[in-house]
Amino acid sequence: MGISTRNHGDGVAEIVMDVPPVNALPVQGWFDLADAVRLAGRDPRTRAVVLRAEGRGFNAGVDIKEMQAASGHGALVGANRGCYEAFAAVYACEVPVIAAVHGFCLGGGVGLAGNADIVVAAEDAYFGLPEVDRGALGAATHLARLVPQHLMRAMVYTCRNVTAAELHAFGSVLQVVPPAELRRAALEVAARIAAKDPYVIRRAKESLNGIDPVDVNRSYRFEQGFTFELNLMGAGDRHRESFVSGEG
Incomplete structure (x- = not known):
């Protein structure tokens, strides 16, 4: 369990998140994921990366229970830095990253999928940012890569979710397949x-990142600043505690 990597003979690296019960990653998990993605991308034998998960869903974001159990602000700062590192690692990976999403893709999961090059999703996949209900902000930067602007704003304000089928209609999900076929479909892509020629593909990834209209790292860091403000004003802790107690 945790973060693992399997290297296939065809040049595909398969990185798997397996953190029961819901793949809500603890602080160290985000840094481990960032390290795994960077290591795979830097390996000259790697030509593409598949990022997927075991269990009930792709990713439920940060481990709020870990955050509330810790004293001081260390866990909050660690989670923010860890998410930043993991999202940035996916975006900057030297080779294309294919996110294989099933079940829930929430909060930090949207950060990972939104920064991936390609998303393949199971029919049961859904995407959302419950941050407002958790007294936090962030990953709207990445959600904006998956849905149109006005829907992104509605999703942030209301915490509503969208389905894989909706994202497929927008063109941000490449394929929607039965859950049992997800891994195979992602590995095929x-x-x-x-x-392809690995040198050309690596330059293609670099060139596409270079023409992006939004600096995703700076944009996400800006969002994170408001999470710290919410925490300083007490809103963050209040909403996190409500979630942990089962009231949120």
């Missing part, structure tokens, strides 16, 4: 990329 990765294999098609891995069959």
Whole structure:
């Protein structure tokens, strides 16, 4: 369990999140994920990365229970820095990253999927940012890469979710497949990329990042500043405690 990597003979690296019960990553988990993605991308044998998860869903964001159990602000700062590192690692990975999403993709999960190059989703997948209900802000930067602007704003304000089918209609999800076929479908996409000239693919990734209209790292860091403000004003802790107690 935790974060693991399997290297396939065709140049595809498969990185798996397996943190029961809901893949809400603890602070160290985010840093471990960032390290795994960076290591895979820097390996000259890697031509594409598949990022997926075991269990009930793709990713439920940060481990709020860990945060509330810790004294001081260390866990909050650690989670923010860890998310920043993991999202940035996916975006800057030297080779294309295919996110294979099933079940819930919430909070930090949106940060990972939104920064991936390609998203393949299971029919049961849904995406959302419950941050407002948790007294936090963040990952709207990445949600804006998946949905149109006005829907992104509605999702942030109301905490509503969208389905994989809706994202497929927008073109931000490449394929929607039955859950049992998700891993195979994602590996097939990765294999098609891995069959290309690896030098050209790495330059293609670099060039596409270079023409992005939004600096995702700076934009997300700006959002995180408001999470700290909410925490200083007491809203963050109040909403997190409500969630932990089962009232949120």
